[in-house]
Amino acid sequence: MKKNLFAAMILTLFVLVVSCKKDATVAVVPAVSATQTISVPFSSATNFRFFSFKDSTLVTSADSTTTKWDFAVRFTKFLVNSNASGPGNAGVIMQDGIFSDIKSAPTSGYSYDTTATRLAIKDGSWYDYNAVTRTLTPKAGKVFIFRTADGLRYAKMQLLSVDYAPFVGMTPTTLLYKFQYTYQPNGSTSFQ
Amino acid sequence: MFQRVIIGFLLFTTCRGYAQSQKFADTLFGSSEPLVVTSTRVAGKLSNVAVPVTLVSAKQIQQTGLLRLQDVLQEQTGLAVVNAPLASSLNGYPNPFGQGIQMMGLDPAYTLILLDGEPLVGRNAGIVNLGRLAIGNIQQLEIVKGPSSCLYGSEAMAGVINIITQKPLGNRLDVQAYGASRNTTSATLSFSHQQRSTGIQAFLHQYSSGGYDLDPTTFGKTVDPYQITNANFKWVQDVSAKSQLTFSFRLNQQNQQNRYQIQSQATPEIVSGKSTEQDATAFFQWRYHLPGAAKLYIRSFINTYENSAYVNLEKTGARFDELNFKQQLIKQEAQLQIPKVLFGQMVAGAGFMVDAVTATRYQGNPSLNTWYAFAQQEWKIPAYHVTVIAGARIDERQDFRAKLSPRLAIAWKPDDHWKIAASIGGGFKAPDFRHLYLNYNNPQIGYSLLGAQTLPQELLRLQQAGLLQNGAQIAPYLTPASLLPEYGMGIHGSAAYRSAGWQASLGLFYNEIHQLIDFYSLPFSRSNGLPVYSYHNVGRIYTRGLEADVQIAISPRLKCSVGYQYLEAKDKDVIAAIDAQKIYRRDPQTFVTELVKQQDYQGLPNRSKHTAQVKIGYEQTAAGFYANLRAIYRSPYGWMDINGNQIMDDPKEMTSGFTLLNFTTAKSITKNTSIQLGIENILNYTQSVQQPQLPGRTFFVSLQCSLSNTNNKK
Numbered sequence: 060m061k062k063n064l065f066a067a068m069i070l071t072l073f074v075l076v077v078s079c080k081k082d083a084t085v086a087v088v089p090a091v092s093a094t095q096t097i098s099v100p101f102s103s104a105t106n107f108r109f110f111s112f113k114d115s116t117l118v119t120s121a122d123s124t125t126t127k128w129d130f131a132v133r134f135t136k137f138l139v140n141s142n143a144s145g146p147g148n149a150g151v152i153m154q155d156g157i158f159s160d161i162k163s164a165p166t167s168g169y170s171y172d173t174t175a176t177r178l179a180i181k182d183g184s185w186y187d188y189n190a191v192t193r194t195l196t197p198k199a200g201k202v203f204i205f206r207t208a209d210g211l212r213y214a215k216m217q218l219l220s221v222d223y224a225p226f227v228g229m230t231p232t233t234l235l236y237k238f239q240y241t242y243q244p245n246g247s248t249s250f251q
Numbered sequence: 252m253f254q255r256v257i258i259g260f261l262l263f264t265t266c267r268g269y270a271q272s273q274k275f276a277d278t279l280f281g282s283s284e285p286l287v288v289t290s291t292r293v294a295g296k297l298s299n300v301a302v303p304v305t306l307v308s309a310k311q312i313q314q315t316g317l318l319r320l321q322d323v324l325q326e327q328t329g330l331a332v333v334n335a336p337l338a339s340s341l342n343g344y345p346n347p348f349g350q351g352i353q354m355m356g357l358d359p360a361y362t363l364i365l366l367d368g369e370p371l372v373g374r375n376a377g378i379v380n381l382g383r384l385a386i387g388n389i390q391q392l393e394i395v396k397g398p399s400s401c402l403y404g405s406e407a408m409a410g411v412i413n414i415i416t417q418k419p420l421g422n423r424l425d426v427q428a429y430g431a432s433r434n435t436t437s438a439t440l441s442f443s444h445q446q447r448s449t450g451i452q453a454f455l456h457q458y459s460s461g462g463y464d465l466d467p468t469t470f471g472k473t474v475d476p477y478q479i480t481n482a483n484f485k486w487v488q489d490v491s492a493k494s495q496l497t498f499s500f501r502l503n504q505q506n507q508q509n510r511y512q513i514q515s516q517a518t519p520e521i522v523s524g525k526s527t528e529q530d531a532t533a534f535f536q537w538r539y540h541l542p543g544a545a546k547l548y549i550r551s552f553i554n555t556y557e558n559s560a561y562v563n564l565e566k567t568g569a570r571f572d573e574l575n576f577k578q579q580l581i582k583q584e585a586q587l588q589i590p591k592v593l594f595g596q597m598v599a600g601a602g603f604m605v606d607a608v609t610a611t612r613y614q615g616n617p618s619l620n621t622w623y624a625f626a627q628q629e630w631k632i633p634a635y636h637v638t639v640i641a642g643a644r645i646d647e648r649q650d651f652r653a654k655l656s657p658r659l660a661i662a663w664k665p666d667d668h669w670k671i672a673a674s675i676g677g678g679f680k681a682p683d684f685r686h687l688y689l690n691y692n693n694p695q696i697g698y699s700l701l702g703a704q705t706l707p708q709e710l711l712r713l714q715q716a717g718l719l720q721n722g723a724q725i726a727p728y729l730t731p732a733s734l735l736p737e738y739g740m741g742i743h744g745s746a747a748y749r750s751a752g753w754q755a756s757l758g759l760f761y762n763e764i765h766q767l768i769d770f771y772s773l774p775f776s777r778s779n780g781l782p783v784y785s786y787h788n789v790g791r792i793y794t795r796g797l798e799a800d801v802q803i804a805i806s807p808r809l810k811c812s813v814g815y816q817y818l819e820a821k822d823k824d825v826i827a828a829i830d831a832q833k834i835y836r837r838d839p840q841t842f843v844t845e846l847v848k849q850q851d852y853q854g855l856p857n858r859s860k861h862t863a864q865v866k867i868g869y870e871q872t873a874a875g876f877y878a879n880l881r882a883i884y885r886s887p888y889g890w891m892d893i894n895g896n897q898i899m900d901d902p903k904e905m906t907s908g909f910t911l912l913n914f915t916t917a918k919s920i921t922k923n924t925s926i927q928l929g930i931e932n933i934l935n936y937t938q939s940v941q942q943p944q945l946p947g948r949t950f951f952v953s954l955q956c957s958l959s960n961t962n963n964k965k
Contacts, residue, residue: 103780157844176722183772187897199844199895200835219842
């Protein structure tokens with residue numbers, strides 16, 4: 060009886076393990092890919108806009124002191140949620156390449172916002188400004204590989220365009236950042 | 252030295268009239284062929300010169316009816332009128348830079364513009380404003396392609412355009428009155444008097460334009476109303492049979508009434524004001540005949556160039572912006588020309604230049620001193636029908652080591668029909684005042700642009716004033732970085748064939764420039780978040796291409812010519828980066844990113860692969876009638892990056908090409924008077940951003956009266 064119980068337990072465990080294993084293979088969530096457009100103030104004097112890969116949305120400014128966001132942007136300045144910019148462990152690697160060809164994230168080599176003036180993403184490093192048309196064009200082939208604010212997950216992101224929202228008068232008010240990203244929620248470095 | 256240059260005949264012209272009455276100073280060849288001087292600094296028969304040179308005669312210019320030099324130049328093979336890249340960024344602001352000439356795909360900054368052999372001073376953003384030159388007293392234009400630093404030093408890397416004005420010649424009075432669309436008027440008075448050993452030439456020119464607006468959606472005109480006044484006076488005095496003095500004075504003044512919209516504290520406001528450009532020159536030359544037909548020239552040249560502008564806010568009358576720029580050049584030179592030495596002809600010289608600037612946007616009163624010496628030997632080997640020219644010039648300026656610019660040219664004329672020529676030369680371009688001393692903090696946008704010499708102390712000042720971002724690491728920039736001269740080389744080869752009634756030529760060229768001076772942004776910003784820029788040596792480019800000219804006399808009265816240039820102008824670093832698979836592009840519609848392939852790379856912006864000029868002219872000399880139709884074509888050129896890599900690699904980044912069509916006709920009314928009518932830009936092509944200098948279709952009428960009394964001639 061005892062033996063049977065034991066056997067049953069083993070069996071159950073086995074079934075559990077097997078099913079778990081089976082579940083695990085089924086449950087490997089493929090990396091999430093999306094394209095988003097966010098509104099960012101055309102001003103260096105307002106609040107940043109804080110973006111979360113996990114929630115695939117902007118979070119409120121009230122959350123700026125939490126690890127709920129991964130990167131933030133204002134005008135043309137980017138922050139990553141680390142050291143000087145936030146409590147998170149986010150980091151970024153700027154890598155030249157074709158977005159879809161980057162199949163996995165490195166596990167080391169990430170840059171942080173060391174101080175307020177030594178940011179991981181240097182302003183001006185990711186765009187070209189055309190003084191004739193007054194347009195900001197993200198440099199082609201620049202892929203941002205992020206480690207997220209929890210320090211455990213990875214995402215890759217590339218900017219597709221930065222446009223002005225329609226405006227009246229001479230000064231634009233809002234920049235529309237359009238970007239695509241792939242977020243791996245399960246903690247692996249794979250972007251597949 | 253240009254004393255008796257014979258007026259040329261290239262196209263619609265045959266040597267006749269007063270041109271024929273000239274004597275030949277250099278009678279070595281004794282033919283009526285035109286003489287050119289720029290290519291070797293010694294008058295030589297055009298067809299004998301081993302260096303590529305194009306000549307445009309006074310008659311050719313006159314028969315186009317054009318009054319602006321840039322319009323005349325863009326009708327020549329391989330020359331394009333271009334705007335400074337900066338000028339297009341002004342978005343409706345008046346363009347203070349004017350237009351320059353792109354030669355063999357090289358920017359205007361690389362072509363030296365000479366007036367009677369002396370440089371035109373006052374380049375804005377590298378461009379000499381050609382608008383300040385009147386056309387009415389030009390005797391001939393000489394265009395030398397290929398590095399000419401061996402004779403002329405810095406700025407002559409692409410070539411030289413020498414504008415040669417009339418010499419005192421007989422007693423002559425020419426008057427011209429001109430009127431054209433858009434309130435354009437012009438009046439010219441030219442007077443020449445020669446008696447025994449004294450010759451005087453005076454020239455007055457007034458030009459006025461009402462300006463024009465090519466883009467009604469922006470406030471203000473594309474080109475604001477402006478007036479140009481030119482006065483020249485030349486006095487040639489033969490002191491003895493051996494000695495001759497020349498004094499020449501030139502004054503040019505341009506005024507423009509500006510009115511445009513600015514953004515002052517987020518609200519648009521109208522400003523108005525005035526800009527003035529003034530250019531004054533005094534020139535003295537003593538020519539002395541030495542034994543053995545050698546000639547010695549002593550020359551002094553002083554030029555003062557001043558550019559000032561201000562605008563006031565119309566509402567309050569308060570001064571919004573003003574600028575002042577003053578440049579002075581003093582040049583002293585001696586040149587010796589020996590016709591028979593070392594089995595050939597030699598020309599050698601040495602000189603000293605002091606170039607000084609005082610300007611609101613420059614720190615202190617910087618001045619640059621240059622010593623130079625040059626020598627050139629020309630050998631003619633009749634047995635093999637070969638001419639060889641070898642020469643070099645050395646320039647030393649206080650801020651860089653002596654630069655040597657050599658050149659070698661060979662021409663082979665096996666018979667009367669063929670001429671095969673090849674030349675190779677090296678040249679350099681010295682950093683200019685703006686690269687070294689500019690100290691400019693943009694009041695409207697807020698960035699800083701600092702010359703390499705100005706950078707350290709200005710960074711310190713900005714940091715102390717709290718105008719740099721916190722923690723900016725300026726230490727690496729506190730030792731003045733020396734800017735090196737750009738240097739390069741050019742090769743040119745050509746074959747020409749002439750026969751009765753037609754002639755044709757084909758040329759190939761290759762130029763390369765290293766160590767280009769360009770601006771860069773420092774790794775920290777101003778406290779307002781905007782960049783600080785300075786200059787450094789970076790990059791290397793090449794241009795190569797082909798040029799072809801065909802001229803045919805269909806009948807004695809009907810003549811036709813075609814000029815064509817094929818051009819490739821590319822950045823060598825970009826080519827290397829494409830090879831290394833480092834340049835990407837992102838389609839602005841589909842957002843698909845891919846690597847740029849070598850065949851997609853179109854080369855440097857603002858260069859047309861194809862340019863062509865076609866001219867047809869009819870002339871009935873006896874009736875005093877002529878008519879001509881000229882077409883100028885420029886193929887599409889790179890304009891603006893749209894796919895995120897700052898290079899031209901997509902057809903969408905090119906502007907469309909364009910064709911300009913011009914027509915001129917004239918008829919003599921009496922023996923001394925004639926009337927000229929014409930239409931410029933018949934197709935009415937306009938482009939307010941890329942080609943703001945083209946005002947659209949223009950009708951003009953001009954009346955000319957010439958009185959001459961040639962009996963008094965020497």
